[in-house]
Structure formats: structure tokens, C-alpha cells
Amino acid sequence: MGDHSKRAERIMQRIDELASISEDEGRITRTYGTRPFIQGRNKVEQWMKEAGLDTRIDNIGNVRGRLDSNNAKAQTFVIASHIDTVVNAGRFDGPMGVLIGLDLAAQLGMSGATLPYNIEVIGFCDEEGCRFHTTYLGSKALIGKLESSLLDAKDATGMELSHVITQMGGDINKLNEDLIEAADWEGYFEIHIEQGPVLFERDIPVGVVSAIAGQYRAGLIFNGEAGHAGTVPMDMRKDALAGAAEFVMAVENFASKNGNGLVATVGKLHIINSASNVIPGEVICSLDVRHANEMILSQCYDSLQKLAKDICEKRGLTLDWNLVQHTKPVTCDEKLTRNLKNAISDSGYEVVELVSGAGHDAVPISSVSPVVMLFVRCYKGISHNPLENVEMKDLIATLKVSDNFIKTLIAK
Amino acid sequence: MGDHSKRAERIMQRIDELASISEDEGRITRTYGTRPFIQGRNKVEQWMKEAGLDTRIDNIGNVRGRLDSNNAKAQTFVIASHIDTVVNAGRFDGPMGVLIGLDLAAQLGMSGATLPYNIEVIGFCDEEGCRFHTTYLGSKALIGKLESSLLDAKDATGMELSHVITQMGGDINKLNEDLIEAADWEGYFEIHIEQGPVLFERDIPVGVVSAIAGQYRAGLIFNGEAGHAGTVPMDMRKDALAGAAEFVMAVENFASKNGNGLVATVGKLHIINSASNVIPGEVICSLDVRHANEMILSQCYDSLQKLAKDICEKRGLTLDWNLVQHTKPVTCDEKLTRNLKNAISDSGYEVVELVSGAGHDAVPISSVSPVVMLFVRCYKGISHNPLENVEMKDLIATLKVSDNFIKTLIAK
Numbered sequence: 022m023g024d025h026s027k028r029a030e031r032i033m034q035r036i037d038e039l040a041s042i043s044e045d046e047g048r049i050t051r052t053y054g055t056r057p058f059i060q061g062r063n064k065v066e067q068w069m070k071e072a073g074l075d076t077r078i079d080n081i082g083n084v085r086g087r088l089d090s091n092n093a094k095a096q097t098f099v100i101a102s103h104i105d106t107v108v109n110a111g112r113f114d115g116p117m118g119v120l121i122g123l124d125l126a127a128q129l130g131m132s133g134a135t136l137p138y139n140i141e142v143i144g145f146c147d148e149e150g151c152r153f154h155t156t157y158l159g160s161k162a163l164i165g166k167l168e169s170s171l172l173d174a175k176d177a178t179g180m181e182l183s184h185v186i187t188q189m190g191g192d193i194n195k196l197n198e199d200l201i202e203a204a205d206w207e208g209y210f211e212i213h214i215e216q217g218p219v220l221f222e223r224d225i226p227v228g229v230v231s232a233i234a235g236q237y238r239a240g241l242i243f244n245g246e247a248g249h250a251g252t253v254p255m256d257m258r259k260d261a262l263a264g265a266a267e268f269v270m271a272v273e274n275f276a277s278k279n280g281n282g283l284v285a286t287v288g289k290l291h292i293i294n295s296a297s298n299v300i301p302g303e304v305i306c307s308l309d310v311r312h313a314n315e316m317i318l319s320q321c322y323d324s325l326q327k328l329a330k331d332i333c334e335k336r337g338l339t340l341d342w343n344l345v346q347h348t349k350p351v352t353c354d355e356k357l358t359r360n361l362k363n364a365i366s367d368s369g370y371e372v373v374e375l376v377s378g379a380g381h382d383a384v385p386i387s388s389v390s391p392v393v394m395l396f397v398r399c400y401k402g403i404s405h406n407p408l409e410n411v412e413m414k415d416l417i418a419t420l421k422v423s424d425n426f427i428k429t430l431i432a433k
Numbered sequence: 434m435g436d437h438s439k440r441a442e443r444i445m446q447r448i449d450e451l452a453s454i455s456e457d458e459g460r461i462t463r464t465y466g467t468r469p470f471i472q473g474r475n476k477v478e479q480w481m482k483e484a485g486l487d488t489r490i491d492n493i494g495n496v497r498g499r500l501d502s503n504n505a506k507a508q509t510f511v512i513a514s515h516i517d518t519v520v521n522a523g524r525f526d527g528p529m530g531v532l533i534g535l536d537l538a539a540q541l542g543m544s545g546a547t548l549p550y551n552i553e554v555i556g557f558c559d560e561e562g563c564r565f566h567t568t569y570l571g572s573k574a575l576i577g578k579l580e581s582s583l584l585d586a587k588d589a590t591g592m593e594l595s596h597v598i599t600q601m602g603g604d605i606n607k608l609n610e611d612l613i614e615a616a617d618w619e620g621y622f623e624i625h626i627e628q629g630p631v632l633f634e635r636d637i638p639v640g641v642v643s644a645i646a647g648q649y650r651a652g653l654i655f656n657g658e659a660g661h662a663g664t665v666p667m668d669m670r671k672d673a674l675a676g677a678a679e680f681v682m683a684v685e686n687f688a689s690k691n692g693n694g695l696v697a698t699v700g701k702l703h704i705i706n707s708a709s710n711v712i713p714g715e716v717i718c719s720l721d722v723r724h725a726n727e728m729i730l731s732q733c734y735d736s737l738q739k740l741a742k743d744i745c746e747k748r749g750l751t752l753d754w755n756l757v758q759h760t761k762p763v764t765c766d767e768k769l770t771r772n773l774k775n776a777i778s779d780s781g782y783e784v785v786e787l788v789s790g791a792g793h794d795a796v797p798i799s800s801v802s803p804v805v806m807l808f809v810r811c812y813k814g815i816s817h818n819p820l821e822n823v824e825m826k827d828l829i830a831t832l833k834v835s836d837n838f839i840k841t842l843i844a845k
Contacts, residue, residue: 217664234663238709250698250721251646251790252629253814255689262699263685269678277667286662287674288709290702297650297700297719297757307709309662345709378663402665 025424028124029416035120039064039104040112048407049110053147053158054082054185061104065119065144072127074142079199080191081162082146088126090136096207097139098430099390100125103148103159103382111214111409113399118212119144121416125423134431138207145382152176152185160382164389165200206390208357210426211383212419213394214411218402219375226418228373229361230394232313233384234282235350237322239308241268241329242341247294247302262292262301264338271328272308275321282376283321285310313350313376351384354391361393364425370418395422437836440536441828447532451476451516452524460819461522465559465570466494466597473516477531477556484539486554491611492603493574494558500538502548508619509551510842511802512537515560515571515794523626523821525811530624531556533828537835546843550619557794564588564597572794576801577612618802620769622838623795624831625806626823630814631787638830640785641773642806644725645796646694647762649734651720653680653741654753659706659714674704674713676750683740684720687733694788695733697722725762725788763796766803773805776837782830807834 042061044050051057062084069076074086084104089095102118122142129140145159153174161167172183172193183193215221220228245259269287276285286309293303310325312318326342333340362372375396383392397419400410454473456462463469474496481488486498496516501507514530534554541552557571565586573579584595584605595605627633632640657671681699688697698721705715722737724730738754745752774784787808795804809831812822 215664216661217666218660218669219666222669236663248630248814249628249791249816250700251648251696251723251792252627252816253696253790254629254631254694255685255692255696257630257634257814260685260698262702263681266678266681266699269675270682273667273672273675280667282666284663284665284667286672286710286712287678288662288704288711288713289707290674290704290713291707292700292702295701295703297721298698299700300698301700301702309709311663378665379661380663402660402669404661404664 025417025420028420029413032120032124032416033413035068036112036116039116045109049106049112050108051104051106051110052108052149052152053105054152054189058105058146059189062144062146065104065123068123069142072123073130074126078190079162080193080196081159081167081186081199082189082191083159083163084144086123086126086142088130088136088140090139092137095136095138097141097201097205098207098210099141099143099201099386100210101143101145101382102211102213103146104144105147105149105151107149107151107405109407111404111406113214113409113411114216114404115148117214117397117411121212121419121423124420125427128424129427129431137431148382153182156380157382157385160385162196163200164203164385165197166385166388167196203389208354209383209386209390209392210357211381211392211394212423213381213396214399214404214409215375215396215402216379216399216404220373220396220398221400221402223373225371225373226398226415227365227370227422228375228396229358229365230353230377230396231358231374232353233351233377233381234311234313235315235318236346236348237308237310237318237344238346240343240345241306241308243268243304243306243333244339244341245302245336246300248300250298250300253300258300259337260300261304261338264332264336265290265304265306267332268329271332272325275325275328279321281317283310283312283317284378285321285325311378315349318350348380348384351387351392353393357391357393360429361395361426364422364429367425368418368421370422395419437829437832440832441825444529444532444536444828445825447480448524448528451528457521461518461524462520463516463518463522464520464561464564465517466564466601470517470558471601474556474558477516477535481535481554484535485542486538490602491574492605492608493571493579493598493611494601494603495571495575496556498535498538498554500542500548500552502551504549507548507550509553509613509617510619510622511553511555511613511798512622513555513557513794514623514625515557517559517561517563519561519563519817521819523816523818525626525821525823526628526816527560529626529809529823533624533831533835536832537839540836541839541843549843560794565594568792569794569797572797574608575612576615576797577609578797578800579608615801620766621795621798621802621804622769623793623804623806624835625793625808626811626816626821627787627808627814628791628811628816632785632808632810633812633814635785637783637785638810638827639777639782639834640787640808641770641777642765642789642808643770643786644765645763645789645793646723646725647727647730648758648760649720649722649730649756650758652755652757653718653720655680655716655718655745656751656753657714657748658712660712662710662712665712670712671749672712673716673750676744676748677702677716677718679744680741683744684737687737687740691733693729695722695724695729696790697733697737723790727761730762760792763799763804765805769803769805772841773807773838776834776841779837780830780833782834807831
């Protein structure tokens with residue numbers, strides 16, 4: 022399968038080349054449908070062609086490259102990630118998975134191996150959802166699950182998604198011509214940076230994703246009574262911030278004590294009409310709760326709501342609790358995951374199972390196909406940030422593991 | 434001393450009349466030096482004239498009315514409060530004290546009593562400090578302690594204080610012609626709404642102020658590490674908000690446990706770059722601590738700083754702690770306060786001592802004169818708000834108590 026170091030170097034060069042194509046001077050921003058996005062996508066298509074893949078740009082804007090099996094009835098195995106980025110992004114989140122996938126397909130093509138499935142490498146066009154605040158446009162379109170209402174979504178300048186699709190050369194009436202039917206899926210493999218610190222802290226290059234966490238998001242309002250910070254005695258106060266602070270502590274304590282992968286975060290907190298000499302009367306905050314198991318997730322979410330209610334009751338505050346979003350967990354395919362674990366240990370690495378706390382294109386795809394994911398260590402777990410980094414030695418490890426995984430796959 | 438009900442009714446009518454003179458349609462705003470301020474001040478001067486007082490508008494803009502003693506060497510006893518307001522103010526904060534003072538002087542004048550001191554009623558021009566962010570302009574000028582640098586202070590439109598003084602007809606070179614020399618002060622009496630809930634909760638019409646609390650104000654920055662709310666396990670987080678929340682709880686707990694009048698408040702709290710799916714990396718907040726005793730105040734301030742440091746050390750956060758302001762407590766005059774207590778019990782009311790958590794013109798005056806203050810119950814302790822209210826029966830109680838107090842005063 023070629024020299025891993027040389028392959029990793031070329032992948033790293035391509036990651037850098039893609040990173041140099043940006044909407045913003047001096048930082049990486051390549052959101053869906055922009056000129057730099059199209060430039061980057063065309064660059065990936067060119068590389069796919071050079072690797073001997075049959076390429077196409079589909080109507081939503083995904084870039085796709087294919088190795089067809091000789092068996093006309095063969096299903097398709099997809100290796101993919103995304104090529105769009107957040108604003109002021111790192112280099113690896115998305116593109117790394119696409120460019121490794123491209124390399125894997127190129128190796129397969131060169132090897133002349135008999136393919137039991139068609140192999141398709143895809144660079145999804147919109148995973149981050151920065152421009153239209155709608156994630157997974159590319160992978161949803163690929164499985165025919167793009168909600169038609171999304172076509173009316175507007176970006177910050179008021180431009181509609183349907184217009185952007187047309188501008189890119191797509192035809193909104195032909196989106197369904199691009200889809201891979203549910204029956205045609207053999208499986209889906211995504212390689213992505215961890216975006217968390219576990220592999221970094223444990224000093225392990227790669228990890229297998231057992232599940233993608235489900236998530237509850239809620240908006241809370243604590244209502245008390247504003248008052249003069251100098252004149253209202255402590256025992257006569259209804260301090261909304263003190264109530265919210267007690268909840269922040271309760272959330273941290275609950276998630277830490279429950280362990281087993283539960284994460285819960287208050288990321289936003291805002292005092293209405295705040296002043297240093299005014300007792301806070303109203304506080305708005307957010308709650309984000311994630312877990313890989315839907316039953317545990319729902320129970321924890323309910324428990325946190327109960328905690329907030331109890332705090333407010335005790336303090337004479339009123340509580341407004343609004344569910345903003347609920348997404349269910351995705352469990353990765355047992356057989357593919359077992360194969361990936363074997364590939365890791367065959368490559369000489371410790372096998373670590375991780376729950377992905379972040380969402381990925383694998384989430385929508387999981388509704389039609391078995392999915393499997395490999396996480397790659399990133400520096401301190403930092404992502405969505407220019408400091409995002411993957412070391413060359415971890416790219417090499419990823420290639421070794423992936424080669425072993427692909428070997429099992431086509432040996433079937 | 435006349436019929437208390439009739440006097441209280443007239444005072445209430447005048448409070449309403451003054452409240453109708455405003456910069457803003459539909460709400461009360463009468464900040465220093467504005468046309469409505471001058472209108473209101475002229476109205477007060479007219480009432481002073483009708484009461485037979487010798488009136489003047491001094492150079493900084495205070496309105497003053499005087500009953501001179503027959504004794505040419507007599508000192509001066511001042512009864513005062515302020516006539517400026519905050520934006521969207523209540524009716525009573527300031528004007529009530531001035532208009533009751535005016536009534537007391539009018540009664541004294543009509544009674545023909547021999548005055549051992551000159552009696553001067555003053556409506557201070559700027560206690561709230563809303564326009565130039567500098568409190569006590571009027572009372573500082575009265576004692577010759579207005580810092581000359583303040584004359585360069587600019588309002589929101591860029592207009593300088595010195596210009597506003599000239600515009601109102603004052604002469605900035607003659608400010609010292611207005612002062613009451615330190616040797617000439619017999620005492621200072623201020624009647625003010627409590628601006629806190631103690632009298633309201635205890636169902637008592639008036640209270641005597643034992644001291645005006647000293648205050649520390651600090652600005653804090655908690656620095657941790659921003660991270661993805663889905664991917665960083667609970668035990669790997671450096672959540673700046675969790676640290677700040679623990680501090681908010683510690684502040685509340687410390688002040689509540691220490692009792693004895695300590696109040697401590699986190700009134701502002703802001704997360705830098707907050708998002709519901711991002712672990713807070715940096716939080717800025719304020720701390721306001723007040724107590725009537727300087728030694729206790731300083732000790733508590735130090736203890737709270739220690740608590741913040743301990744919290745940050747435990748959590749791997751860094752702490753920035755900046756002292757913003759420190760004002761020392763003012764103790765009210767023992768003899769005048771004893772007389773006021775007697776006046777309260779002679780009027781048939783329970784004697785309650787309160788510490789004023791808010792600042793008053795009595796603070797600067799206390800550097801040259803014995804001061805005494807009477808607090809009047811206000812609805813739920815609400816002030817700086819259109820809901821601010823004093824009931825007629827409490828105005829009557831205030832007049833009874835004040836009459837008894839003045840009786841002792843001139844009987845000296």
C-alpha cells in the first residue's frame with residue numbers, strides 16, 4: 022500500500038493547500054457556496070481525477086470520486102468527511118478526512134484489487150452550517166433527506182440557499198438524481214479529528230468512535246427581584262444570578278458525579294440590565310447536555326430540570342425552561358467497528374473507544390447505512406481555531422490503521 | 434406646629450408638582466443643569482420665598498433658603514437633600530427630604546421661636562451624578578471640597594461642567610463665596626427614603642441611620658480554557674463560568690453567614706465569546722461589598738479575595754482582581770442621633786437603627802459637620818424606579834418625628 026510517510030506528507034501538503042484557499046485574509050474561512058469554497062472543491066476534484074477516480078460535482082455541491090466494482094449489482098461503500106469550514110477555522114476539521122479517503126481510494130485503484138463494492142469518496146459541502154445555520158446539507162441531500170423548506174433559508178446577506186445552489190451550477194429540481202438509495206449502501210467510514218482532549222491526554226494517536234452523543238439544548242430564565250446592592254439585606258434578596266450560579270454548580274456537579282460520559286455545559290449566561298450596584302433581577306442562560314445513550318440522556322436532562330426547579334423554589338425565584346433542540350444518539354455499526362478495532366490493534370496501537378460529543382455527517386447517514394468512525398488525536402483537543410493541529414506521526418498511524426481496515430473490507 | 438395631615442398633603446402635592454417637571458415625556462428625569470432641572474429648582478425657590486425664607490441660588494446650582502438667628506455669631510444648622518434625579522426616577526428620592534425640610538423651616542418661621550442657630554434648607558443640585566458621573570457636586574461645593582478637575586468633566590454630548598455652570602448663571606470663580614465654613618456648622622439633618630426593604634418588611638414608618646456604609650468595588654476576571662461543550666470530558670475542563678459561579682455562591686454564603694449588616698453583590702457577569710456549545714474560557718464580573726465598620730469591611734473584602742483565589746487555584750483558573758473604588762463608612766453624630774431616637778419614641782414609634790447602604794449628601798458633609806439622618810419607609814424598598822412610593826401616613830409620621838427633633842434642637 023505504498024510508503025506511509027510519503028503518503029502522509031502528500032496529504033499534509035494538500036491540507037495546507039486547501040487551507041490557503043479562504044474567504045478571509047490571514048485566516049481560514051471557507052463556508053458553503055462561496056467562491057473560495059468552489060475553488061477548494063474544484064481543487065479536490067482535480068486531485069480525485071489525478072487519482073483515477075470517476076468524479077462529479079453533485080447538485081447540492083458535494084465533490085465525489087468513485088471506483089466502480091466490476092459487479093454491476095454491488096453496493097457502495099462511502100468514505101467521506103466535509104470540506105466546508107467554520108469562520109477562522111483550523112486546517113484539519115473536515116478536509117483531513119476527505120484527503121485521507123482520497124488517498125485510500127487512490128491506493129485501492131493502484132493496487133488493482135477486485136472490489137466487492139463500489140468505493141465512493143465524498144467531500145461534503147456543508148457540515149458546519151455556518152452560512153445558513155443548517156448543518157449536514159451535503160449528507161442530507163445524498164440520502165434524499167434534505168427538507169425542502171431549507172431551500173428558502175437565507176444567509177446573512179439575505180441570499181437564499183436555492184439561489185446559491187443555482188449560482189454554483191446545481192439544479193434544485195435534480196437533487197434526487199444524486200442520491201445513493203438506502204438499499205445501495207454497504208457502509209460509511211469517516212475519519213475526523215477528535216475535537217476533544219482524550220487522545221491527546223492519553224497519548225494515543227487514534228481512537229474508535231462507539232457512538233455519537235445525543236443532545237438536549239435548553240434556554241433558561243431565572244427571575245428574581247432587582248434591588249439596590251447597598252440597601253437590601255442578604256436575607257431579603259431574590260438574586261437571580263445567585264440562583265443561576267447555584268444551577269451552574271449543580272450542573273457541573275451532577276455531570277461530574279454521574280460520570281459515564283455525560284457532559285453538561287452552561288455556555289451562555291446574561292444578566293438583564295446589569296450594573297455593579299444592582300442585585301440581578303433576571304438572568305438568561307443556556308444548557309447543553311450530551312450522552313451516547315438516549316435513556317440516560319433523557320433521565321439526566323429531566324434531573325437537571327428538577328434541580329433548577331428546586332433551586333428556584335428554595336430561593337423564591339421563578340423559572341422559565343424552554344427546550345431548544347433534542348437530537349438522539351447514533352450508535353456506530355457493531356461489525357464495522359469491530360473490524361476497525363482489529364485494524365487498530367493489528368497496527369500496534371492501543372484500542373480506545375470514544376463517544377463523539379460533536380455531530381458529524383455520519384449522523385444523517387446512519388439513518389440509511391451502517392457507519393463507522395475513526396478519531397485522530399489533535400493538539401490539546403483544540404478545534405474550530407487556528408491552533409488546531411495534527412502531527413505527521415498521527416497521520417501516518419491513521420494511514421496504517423485505515424489500510425488494515427480497508428484490507429478487511431475488500432477481503433469480504 | 435400646625436396640622437400634620439394638612440402639612441403632609443401639601444408636601445405630597447409639591448412632590449407631585451416637582452415630579453411633573455421632567456426631561457422625558459411620561460417619566461421623571463431631572464438631571465443636573467438641564468432646563469427641567471432649572472425649572473424645578475426655581476419652583477422650590479419660589480416655595481421657599483412663600484415660606485418667608487431668605488433664598489439664593491448659589492454658583493454650583495443649589496437652591497437655598499435661610500432663617501437667620503438673632504445671634505450674629507450663631508452657627509448654622511442645615512436641613513437638606515437633593516432635587517436632581519436619576520433617569521426614569523421615582524418621585525421621592527431627594528425631593529421629599531428637601532420639601533419636608535422646607536416645611537419644617539416654614540413652621541419654625543411662623544412659630545416666631547428664638548433660633549439659637551441659623552437654619553438653612555438646601556436642595557442640592559447633584560447627588561445622583563447621572564449627567565457627569567460625579568456624585569455630590571452640590572454638597573461638595575457647599576463645603577469647599579469640589580475638586581477643580583471635576584469642572585472639566587464632560588456629559589454625554591461633550592459639554593463641560595464649567596460650561597453648564599455658566600449656562601445656569603453661576604460663576605466658576607465664585608464657588609468659594611457660597612461655602613459654609615467648617616467652623617460655622619452646627620449640624621446637618623437629612624430626611625430620605627430608605628431605598629431598602631427593612632422598614633417595609635418590619636412595618637415601621639421611620640428609622641434612624643446609625644451609619645452610612647463604606648464600600649469596596651472590584652473588577653474580576655476568571656480565566657480558564659474555552660472548549661467544545663460536547664467533546665471535553667467534565668474532569669478535563671477549565672470552565673471559567675463554573676469558577677465564577679462558585680465565587681458568586683461563596684460571596685452570597687460569606688455575607689449571609691457573617692450577618693451584622695454586611696452586604697456583598699456580584700451585579701455584573703459577562704462571558705467573553707459565549708456560545709451555548711462552548712465551555713466558557715473567560716468571565717468578567719464585578720464585586721460590591723459594603724459595611725458600616727471600616728475594619729470589618731476591609732477584613733471581609735480581603736476574605737472574599739482569598740476565597741476567589743482559592744477557587745481559582747483549585748480549578749486551575751487564573752484570577753485578575755482589580756480594586757475599582759474604596760469609600761470609608763460615615764458614622765452619624767452620637768448626640769444628634771440620640772435626640773432623633775428620642776423624637777421617634779416620643780412620637781410613639783419603635784426605634785429602629787439602620788445602616789444606609791446607599792450614599793447620601795451627608796457623606797461629604799460629615800467631613801465638616803455632625804450629621805444625622807432619618808429614613809422613611811418606601812414601598813417594598815423600591816427606588817430609582819417609577820414604582821418608588823411613600824404613603825401619606827408615613828409622611829405624617831415623619832413630620833411628627835421631625836417636629837419633636839427640631840423642638841429639642843432649638844431648645845438647646
